[in-house]
Amino acid sequence: MPDKNTTPAIQFQGVGKRFGDNVVLDGLNFSVAQGDRVTLIGPSGSGKTTILRLLMTLEEANEGLIYIDGDPYTHEMRGGQRVAVPERRRSLLRRRVGMVFQQFNLFPNMTVLENIIEAPIHVLGKPRAEAVAKAEDLLEKVGLADKRDARTTQLSGGQQQRVAIARACAMEPEILLLDEVTSALDPELVADVLGVLRTIAETTDITMLIVTHEMQFAREVSNRVLMFDGGKIIEEADPETIFTTPAHERTQEFLRAVL
Ligand code: ADP
DSSP: OOOTTTSOSEEEEEEEEEETTEEEEEEEEEEEOTTOEEEEEOSTTSSHHHHHHHHTTSSOOSEEEEEETTEEOSEEEETTEEEEOOHHHHHHHHTTEEEEOTTOOOOTTSBHHHHHHHHHHHTSOOOHHHHHHHHHHHHHHTTOGGGTTSBGGGSOHHHHHHHHHHHHHHTOOSEEEEESTTTTSOHHHHHHHHHHHHHHHHHOOOEEEEEOSOHHHHHHHOSEEEEEETTEEEEEEOHHHHHHSOOSHHHHHHHHHHO
8 A cells, every 4th residue: 555644645646638639638747745735837838727627537548648636547557558447446536536627617507506416416325414514614614604505696706706616625535636716706705715725734644736826825725836839838936935936937938917
């Protein structure tokens, strides 16, 4: 058994991803330790979202291997060949990963509570009462206990995104992927969502992989920043270093444009 404390939560080993002739990720290597909060920054089109989508099995790499907690995730080497991991093992690992999207993706025909308990009951097989109790706890945590029975369409964008965060957490993922979770929100709603994520970061040991243009959020929540350009990591450092004294010229240019 891999040692949980030293085995990375996520490891990319020579991962390549192409869409037609467009090489989006090029022999990418990096790992994320258990409990790390890592922000991916870089220009639009540099492959950040693709990394999250690979981890959600929404896309498949063309080469290389991805490990979750030291276990090969979608592909493994067998007899010198790169082969697909059996579906059952893949889907068990997949359950350790949750994602919050820019566009919330809530079920519009369900109440807030129903959105949160649906997957714990139908995917994890939790008893309804247990799923409801956990959902109520989470709604308290994201400041929406009073919206339990509201339709999601009656909520503001910021409230919907907080429901989406509660829904992802209800699956008790070890790894939470956050893809531009504040980009679709009006500026006055951004702070509430970031506050909720900051609380989760401070009160749990969940591993987070964050794609964001909110550099302040990256600075407050993450302990590591990876700068991407052209499908590769060109610089990595702690947030303080990368935001105050970026080493790479492309990082300096990028930060000048977004800060
Ligand atoms: P980022 O998140 O850094 O903006 P993405 O990972 O979204 O970058 O995209 C990287 C590149 O991959 C872009 O050139 C984008 O057009 C391309 N791409 C992403 N998804 C697809 C897809 N499903 N089909 C074709 N090209 C895609």
